[in-house]
Amino acid sequence: MTTFTDAAVIVERNLLTVRRIPTLLISATIQPLMFVFLFAYVFGATFGGGAYREFLMAGIFTQTVVFNAAFTTIGLANDMSAGIIDRLRSLPMSRLAVIAGRVGSDMLLGALGLAVMVVCGLAIGWRIRGSALDAVIAFAIIGLFALAMAWVGAVTGLAAPNVEVAQSLGFLWMFPVTFLSSAFISAQSLPGFLRPIAEWNPVTAVATAARQKFGNAAPPDFPPATGWVAEHAVGYSIGCSLVILAVCIPLSLVLYRRATA
Template sequence: MIELMNDSRALLGRHIRHLVRMPEKLISMTVMPVAYVAVFGVLFGSAISLPGAEYHDYLMAGIFAQTMLMNVSGTGLGVADDLNNGLVDRFRSLPITSTPVMIARTTSNVLLTVLSSIAMSVVGFAIGWRTEAGPLSVLGGFGLLLLLGIGMAWLGAWLGLVLRSPEVINPVTFMVIMPLTFLSNAFIPLNGLPSWLRTICQWNPLSVVVAACRKLFGNDIATSQAGALVVRNPEPRALLLTVALSAIMAPLAVRAYRKAAAG
């Protein structure tokens, strides 16, 4: 266990050096979400009116969740990069297991999205976003987002290892992220949707997580949640979903890594 931690830490050091040395990646991962917050918050905010609430309050949980989904492509591409440059062989010939290699990879990507989330919080605050719950509850909301990010990073790692080539990883992760994000309550209140579409969106697991975050941030708007079976009392379900995602994807990714490296 100590060895697993030491190995993971040594390998994480490598990823952090990469991040520091490629500021363009850091910048694109920060500027993009920040731009989303500004554009969505201000533009959509003036177009979408919520009874008795501000759109930017509604938006923040959703846009954090979207940022966490970016872990899928980030991790997937990173894993494929390592697979294709021979480093995997090097690691495989060392007296370490596959697990720390994967832990370091996913952790570094999650760290990156945590940094973007901090930047987004600042911009969100600037355009008027305020949490309306106790600090523990707010912290719980961010914790849930972190769990979502970790789960998505493991999903990305698994996809990257199975698909292997960036040309395939890009469109596939896009196809995972897009419907998850837009067929959800992340950006739009679901009341206005036709009922069949609303049902789909409500059963989208991301909607559950976003609803839970909103509630924990104190940004939930009673009206927009009314009648939604799945998103009623969402916190325990969101916790279960995000933990289950990691619990399923992490072992799968480690196994896929072992297989990809031995192939």
């Protein structure tokens, strides 16, 4: 309970920063809108119009939660550079709470961005074709993956020596992981060795699971998703998220102790 209480204090501290500097909300809200309109109308005109926009939204949701890990990466690196972590370390509080508080506040900002994207998606013609329960499961899968990505961001931020390096390291893994997947295209259309990499990519699994639950089919000229991951997308995406959490939470504590030693 002490850990949860301490983490809640850190969440409140981070959200107060956002309230005092409202421009921090720009990345959480405007950037997702840019991606939605860019891919929906620039790529959509080539890949099938309205059918592609329905296919796209689950990928955009997944891509956004991956990119939101940058908030945690840069936030923790900035706290380390500014000496805030040293002040927190001098207090009788849980080490895990320091990192979990940053993750929690960034998750709340990410949820705001996701809500904005849902409204934007509905405005451009995206619809949830499945049941209400299926939609809840889809958003729960995306939320669990967002939590896993936030902890990956925490590991990256704690491993970086400064904010500039943290930002570079963050985008170094985000772009290939996101774009080498079926977030925006069918993985079956990729050539050679790229295809199995994309098929087993957790981003592909999360996007595929969300599409299945939303009832959003691929455009007619897209090769259908096949293989074990496509057939077990829900279970595989949940399993990947849990494995990432099981690895990154202890690793972040190790890096936290090392960075503050």
